Amino acid sequence: MKSVGTPLASPRPTETPAQALIPSWHRVAWSYAGGLAIALVPLLLLSADRFWLNILTYTYLFAGLAAAWNVLAGFGGQFSLGHGVFFAIGAYATGLLFMKWGVSPWLAILPAALASALIGSLIFLPTFRLKGSFFAIATLAFNEVALVFANYFESVTGGPRGIQIPFRAGIANMIFADPRGYALLMFGFMALALAVALVLRRSRLGYYLLAVREDEDAARAAGISVVRVKLRATALSAALTAIGGGLFAMYVRTIDPPTLFSLPDIGVKFALLSLIGGIGTVIGPVLGAFLIVPTESYLRALLGGSVPGLHLILMGSLMLLAALFMRRGVAGAVDALLERWRHRPRSGR
Amino acid sequence: MDALLHVLVIGMLLGGIYGLVSIGLNLIFGVIRIVNFAHGELVMLGMYGAYLVYSTMGLSPYVATLIVVPALFVIGIVLYRLVLQPLQTESSMQIFATFALLVIFQNVVLAFTRGEGFSVASGVAGMTLPLGEIRVTMSRLIILLAVTAAAIALHLFLKRTMLGKSIRAVTQDRQAARLMGINVERTFLITFGIGSALAGLAGALLSPIYTLSPGIGGNFILAAFAVVVLGGLGSVAGAYFGGLIVGLVEALAGFYVDPELKQAIWFLIFLAVLVVRPTGLFGQVGAEEIGFREQA
Amino acid sequence: MSTVTAAAGRPPGEPFLRVRSAVKRFGGLTAVDNVTFDVGRGEIVSIIGPNGAGKTTLFNLVTGQLKPTAGEVSLNGEVINALPPDQRARLGLGRTFQIAKPLVALTALENVMVGSFLHHRRLGGAEAKAHEVLNEVGLAHRAGIRAAQLTLSERRRLEVARALALDPSVILLDEVMAGLNPSEVGAAIALFQRLNTLGLTFLIIEHNLKVVRAFSERVIVLDRGAKIAEGNAEHILSTPEVVTAYLGSRRR
Numbered sequence: 001m002k003s004v005g006t007p008l009a010s011p012r013p014t015e016t017p018a019q020a021l022i023p024s025w026h027r028v029a030w031s032y033a034g035g036l037a038i039a040l041v042p043l044l045l046l047s048a049d050r051f052w053l054n055i056l057t058y059t060y061l062f063a064g065l066a067a068a069w070n071v072l073a074g075f076g077g078q079f080s081l082g083h084g085v086f087f088a089i090g091a092y093a094t095g096l097l098f099m100k101w102g103v104s105p106w107l108a109i110l111p112a113a114l115a116s117a118l119i120g121s122l123i124f125l126p127t128f129r130l131k132g133s134f135f136a137i138a139t140l141a142f143n144e145v146a147l148v149f150a151n152y153f154e155s156v157t158g159g160p161r162g163i164q165i166p167f168r169a170g171i172a173n174m175i176f177a178d179p180r181g182y183a184l185l186m187f188g189f190m191a192l193a194l195a196v197a198l199v200l201r202r203s204r205l206g207y208y209l210l211a212v213r214e215d216e217d218a219a220r221a222a223g224i225s226v227v228r229v230k231l232r233a234t235a236l237s238a239a240l241t242a243i244g245g246g247l248f249a250m251y252v253r254t255i256d257p258p259t260l261f262s263l264p265d266i267g268v269k270f271a272l273l274s275l276i277g278g279i280g281t282v283i284g285p286v287l288g289a290f291l292i293v294p295t296e297s298y299l300r301a302l303l304g305g306s307v308p309g310l311h312l313i314l315m316g317s318l319m320l321l322a323a324l325f326m327r328r329g330v331a332g333a334v335d336a337l338l339e340r341w342r343h344r345p346r347s348g349r
Numbered sequence: 350m351d352a353l354l355h356v357l358v359i360g361m362l363l364g365g366i367y368g369l370v371s372i373g374l375n376l377i378f379g380v381i382r383i384v385n386f387a388h389g390e391l392v393m394l395g396m397y398g399a400y401l402v403y404s405t406m407g408l409s410p411y412v413a414t415l416i417v418v419p420a421l422f423v424i425g426i427v428l429y430r431l432v433l434q435p436l437q438t439e440s441s442m443q444i445f446a447t448f449a450l451l452v453i454f455q456n457v458v459l460a461f462t463r464g465e466g467f468s469v470a471s472g473v474a475g476m477t478l479p480l481g482e483i484r485v486t487m488s489r490l491i492i493l494l495a496v497t498a499a500a501i502a503l504h505l506f507l508k509r510t511m512l513g514k515s516i517r518a519v520t521q522d523r524q525a526a527r528l529m530g531i532n533v534e535r536t537f538l539i540t541f542g543i544g545s546a547l548a549g550l551a552g553a554l555l556s557p558i559y560t561l562s563p564g565i566g567g568n569f570i571l572a573a574f575a576v577v578v579l580g581g582l583g584s585v586a587g588a589y590f591g592g593l594i595v596g597l598v599e600a601l602a603g604f605y606v607d608p609e610l611k612q613a614i615w616f617l618i619f620l621a622v623l624v625v626r627p628t629g630l631f632g633q634v635g636a637e638e639i640g641f642r643e644q645a
Numbered sequence: 646m647s648t649v650t651a652a653a654g655r656p657p658g659e660p661f662l663r664v665r666s667a668v669k670r671f672g673g674l675t676a677v678d679n680v681t682f683d684v685g686r687g688e689i690v691s692i693i694g695p696n697g698a699g700k701t702t703l704f705n706l707v708t709g710q711l712k713p714t715a716g717e718v719s720l721n722g723e724v725i726n727a728l729p730p731d732q733r734a735r736l737g738l739g740r741t742f743q744i745a746k747p748l749v750a751l752t753a754l755e756n757v758m759v760g761s762f763l764h765h766r767r768l769g770g771a772e773a774k775a776h777e778v779l780n781e782v783g784l785a786h787r788a789g790i791r792a793a794q795l796t797l798s799e800r801r802r803l804e805v806a807r808a809l810a811l812d813p814s815v816i817l818l819d820e821v822m823a824g825l826n827p828s829e830v831g832a833a834i835a836l837f838q839r840l841n842t843l844g845l846t847f848l849i850i851e852h853n854l855k856v857v858r859a860f861s862e863r864v865i866v867l868d869r870g871a872k873i874a875e876g877n878a879e880h881i882l883s884t885p886e887v888v889t890a891y892l893g894s895r896r897r
Contacts, residue, residue, distance in 0.1 A: 022768070141571075144613075221708070272445065309457070
């Protein structure tokens with residue numbers, strides 16, 4: 001094993017690696033643009049079909065929401081089941097600012113995001129020292145408490161019936177008569193969330209997050225303040241999720257607790273999409289969304305009428321099989337294949 | 350004063366229900382450290398199992414426990430072996446898999462029952478017992494008695510039997526237990542079976558009290574987690590007293606504060622416990638598991 | 646070319662790292678018993694002692710993973726008792742762990758970048774610095790490999806690389822030679838000596854006495870938590886008390 005660790009009498013001049021190990025911003029930007037272009041294709045093809053356009057709109061939205069969740073849970077290793085709270089804060093804040101004070105949703109999502117970031121940092125801070133499962137059920141508890149409060153404080157939230165936003169079309173209102181407007185809106189959100197994830201992954205905070213996820217002691221020894229890093233990731237993830245919530249509110253125009261705090265449809269869904277697609281990768285959440293959301297919607301439409309619950313049995317079974325056989329998600333499976341191809345035995349060895 | 354007494358009695362009976370539902374989860378969570386979202390569904394299966402026995406054989410749900418409990422034990426073992434054991438190294442996938450099981454169970458039952466609500470009737474269950482001024486329903490009293498008996502039985506089992514001792518060893522230190530020759534995987538398997546059987550017991554005994562519906566598991570799962578965390582992992586006393594406390598808090602909160610806010614109150618307590626004292630009231634689990642470590 | 650900022654200003658030999666009457670008790674057990682020593686700027690000091698002597702606990706007091714029950718640790722004149730480990734790292738105190746802690750999902754390069762980001766906030770600078778450091782420790786050819794696939798000796802070097810990427814002024818190595826074969830040990834010593842001439846201060850825990858002889862100016866001996874001897878390497882390693890405490894009554 002002579003190649004490893006040959007003693008050096010004097011330092012070798014720095015070698016330029018044969019291939020850039022970290023892709024350049026140039027390459028990343030092109031991949032990003034290319035990916036978005038591919039994601040845009042269904043929109044161009046399906047713009048006439050209202051049914052599929054609706055599904056596509058949800059797909060874009062949830063891709064962005066899953067990417068937002070992945071910032072904290074995938075990169076940071078903090079498996080949150082309480083992101084429904086941030087989603088709801090975004091929905092309520094945007095809806096209330098619009099309905100009560102006539103603030104355009106385009107502007108309202110900003111204070112909504114800020115509020116979500118602040119509240120998120122506050123409530124998650126005491127839970128950071130909890131490990132794995134305990135952190136998950138603590139965040140779950142946040143979701144449940146928030147549900148009860150949202151139902152209870154009727155004067156603010158409209159109680160269990162929630163807030164209805166009347167249909168007053170207009171771009172400034174973020175209410176579109178043409179459903180393609182909404183699809184484009186959600187596409188924009190997905191593009192934003194992805195851009196944030198990409199930039200984060202290649203930033204100091206991103207690397208620090210990964211280090212904290214992998215080994216907190218090693219991270220500290222490298223000069224990383226673990227709490228500060230987790231707080232920043234929480235704020236970012238909460239803010240993005242809130243924006244998605246605000247957009248959702250303007251799409252469905254009904255803001256009610258049973259929908260917003262639903263675990264299978266919202267809180268756990270973000271986790272589901274990221275896990276299936278590949279948690280901790282940039283593209284994973286998007287892949288997960290494009291796989292699961294259309295499948296579920298299609299199954300619901302197909303089977304929803306016949307035997308009650310059948311489509312969910314299928315979804316649940318798919319989820320179970322994915323959990324058992326695709327541990328690292330789709331992105332991980334693709335990655336593994338690429339690794340094997342890259343290191344395939346070459347002739348002459 | 351009367352009203353307070355009434356509330357306390359209600360609280361204790363409710364606490365019995367929570368305790369019974371949680372005692373199995375406590376065992377599973379404490380020993381194997383799995384967040385089993387499907388635990389409420391196991392209770393639900395127990396309830397429907399009792400109904401099945403009742404409707405096909407005409408047996409009282411209390412007799413049905415003799416069938417339901419072993420059945421759930423087997424179901425638990427199968428579930429663990431096929432789904433949970435392969436995912437032991439990946440806790441987020443494991444959590445996610447139990448959630449998938451939740452969805453599957455709920456909807457399979459929904460598909461079979463077509464949304465029809467069922468009730469189980471039992472002569473014994475309907476009887477009421479006067480306790481001073483208050484009338485206590487027999488079915489709830491039976492539950493309180495059952496959870497007390499189960500807690501004592503489980504405690505003795507863990508303390509006195511070889512299997513129980515190996516379960517305790519594995520709870521405290523997996524590595525050390527393995528080094529001492531304990532088959533950790535088999536211990537987990539049996540523990541999950543016992544926890545599921547206890548869920549089945551809860552389900553069967555609860556069937557006279559609630560109208561059965563596929564989603565009824567959801568009523569219990571979050572309360573069960575609150576009880577488990579409050580009482581402390583790996584502690585039978587913890588599940589028992591934790592259940593009573595949660596029940597009492599819910600009843601008192603409903604009476605003094607606002608019935609609408611009941612659930613939020615015990616969640617807030619649960620969060621407070623998690624943050625301040627994650628080992629719970631009686632827990633003996635090593636604090637490092639929960640993230641505590643001596644820090645500068 | 647240097648990967649270590651040479652200590653500027655102060656003349657060599659001034660107390661740089663001071664440990665004063667450090668005590669650490671865990672319940673009834675006294676793991677570190679009133680230990681006092683100095684490490685001068687640019688010095689190489691080894692801590693030796695039998696298993697259970699409290700060496701790693703002492704280390705953890707210096708790095709901040711444990712708080713002393715009593716006593717004081719100061720770096721460059723500043724008392725750092727109250728500072729958490731990450732802050733001490735930012736002040737220039739690098740460390741490795743006895744059981745190497747690579748960040749397994751990241752490549753070797755990314756592992757080191759986690760360290761180099763401390764003083765290089767942008768991706769380009771951090772990457773360049775990381776390449777430099779990997780080259781220094783002889784891991785340049787493994788930069789793109791995931792840490793999970795590195796061998797033990799490579800993981801050790803990665804651990805050192807990540808610490809070096811912080812541009813530390815003092816580095817604490819905890820049995821970094823354990824499990825390495827003689828040629829790997831030789832390469833490591835050559836690397837450390839090179840870094841030392843550039844001004845890096847070393848405090849190391851070591852079991853391998855040949856290493857201690859070859860690469861120490863001063864040796865501190867711990868036994869059952871207390872410092873029982875201190876002096877230059879040759880002298881210490883022939884003192885009867887040390888030999889007995891460390892090796893038993895049979896001379897090696």
